[in-house]
Amino acid sequence: MSMRLPFFKNKQTTDIINKVLDSPPEHVAIIMDGNGRWAKKRGLPRIAGHKEGINSVIKIVRSATKHNMEILTLFAFSTENWRRPTTEIDFLMKLPKEFLHIYLPELIEKNVRIDMIGDSGALPAHTKEAIQYAKEKTKDNDGLLLNFALNYGSRFEIMQAMKQVIHDIECSKLTVDTLDEAVFSEYLYTKGMSDPDLLIRTSGEQRLSNFLLWQLAYTEFWFTDVFWPDFDEKIFEQALLDYQQRKRRYGGI
Ligand code: FPP
Numbered sequence: 022m023s024m025r026l027p028f029f030k031n032k033q034t035t036d037i038i039n040k041v042l043d044s045p046p047e048h049v050a051i052i053m054d055g056n057g058r059w060a061k062k063r064g065l066p067r068i069a070g071h072k073e074g075i076n077s078v079i080k081i082v083r084s085a086t087k088h089n090m091e092i093l094t095l096f097a098f099s100t101e102n103w104r105r106p107t108t109e110i111d112f113l114m115k116l117p118k119e120f121l122h123i124y125l126p127e128l129i130e131k132n133v134r135i136d137m138i139g140d141s142g143a144l145p146a147h148t149k150e151a152i153q154y155a156k157e158k159t160k161d162n163d164g165l166l167l168n169f170a171l172n173y174g175s176r177f178e179i180m181q182a183m184k185q186v187i188h189d190i191e192c193s194k195l196t197v198d199t200l201d202e203a204v205f206s207e208y209l210y211t212k213g214m215s216d217p218d219l220l221i222r223t224s225g226e227q228r229l230s231n232f233l234l235w236q237l238a239y240t241e242f243w244f245t246d247v248f249w250p251d252f253d254e255k256i257f258e259q260a261l262l263d264y265q266q267r268k269r270r271y272g273g274i
Pocket of ligand 1: 054057058097099102116120224
C-alpha cells in the first residue's frame with residue numbers, strides 16, 4: 022500500500038493538471054523578451070537569439086493547439102524596435118518569412134489561422150507578402166488564431182482608432198451617444214477578438230512596453246526570468262496552471 026500511494030497521488034495530480042489544461046485561457050498574449058541576453062550569455066550575436074526564438078514560437082504554438090486555445094498573440098516587433106541597428110531590424114523582418122517557410126504546412130495541418138496586428142504599411146514588402154500569403158492560405162481555418170503583433174504600438178493603435186471614430190462621427194456613420202467601449206474596440210486592430218485572459222512576459226522584465234494597453238485592462242499577468250529562447254511547453258503549462266488558480270473579479274468582489 023505504501024508502495025502504491027505515491028503512484029496514486031501522482032496519477033491524481035496528473036489528472037488535475039490535464040483537467041486544468043483542458044480549459045485553458047481563451048486568449049494568451051506573450052511579450053517574447055530576452056533573445057539578445059540569451060545570445061550574449063553564450064557569446065553569440067544578438068540575432069542568434071532571435072533565430073533561436075523561432076523554435077520557442079513553434080513549441081508554444083503546438084502547445085496552444087494541443088490545449089485548444091483560441092487566440093495566441095505574439096509581440097514580434099514593436100513600433101519602438103525601429104530604433105535598433107539596421108542589421109538587427111533587417112534580420113527581425115526576415116523572421117516571419119523564415120518561420121512560415123518552415124512551419125506553414127504544419128500550421129495548415131493543425132487548422133491554425135494566421136493574422137497580424139500592427140501597422141503593416143511600414144513593413145518591408147517581403148515581410149508583408151509572407152504574412153499576406155499565410156493569411157490567405159489559412160483564412161478558412163477555425164482552430165487557433167495565431168496573431169503576430171508586427172510594427173505594433175498600442176498608443177499608435179488607439180490614436181488611429183480615435184481619428185477614425187472622429188471621422189465616422191463627422192460623416193454621421195457614428196454618433197457620440199452610441200460610442201461606448203464595445204464600439205471603440207471595433208476600431209482597434211484586435212477588432213472581433215476577445216481581450217487576452219493571460220499576458221506572459223519572459224526575461225524578468227515587468228512592463229507592458231506599449232503592448233495592448235486597452236485590451237489588457239482585466240488581463241492576468243505572469244512573468245518569468247526565463248529568456249524567450251529557453252521558454253518551452255513545460256514553462257508555458259506552468260503559466261496556464263497558475264492562471265487557473267487566479268480569481269478574476271473584474272472589479273467585483
Ligand atoms: C525581444 O528580445 C524580442 C524581439 C524584439 C523579437 C522577438 C522575435 C522573436 C522571438 C522571433 C519572432 C518569430 C516570428 C515567427 C515572427 P530582445 O532582443 O529585446 O532581447 P534583450 O532584451 O535580451 O535584448
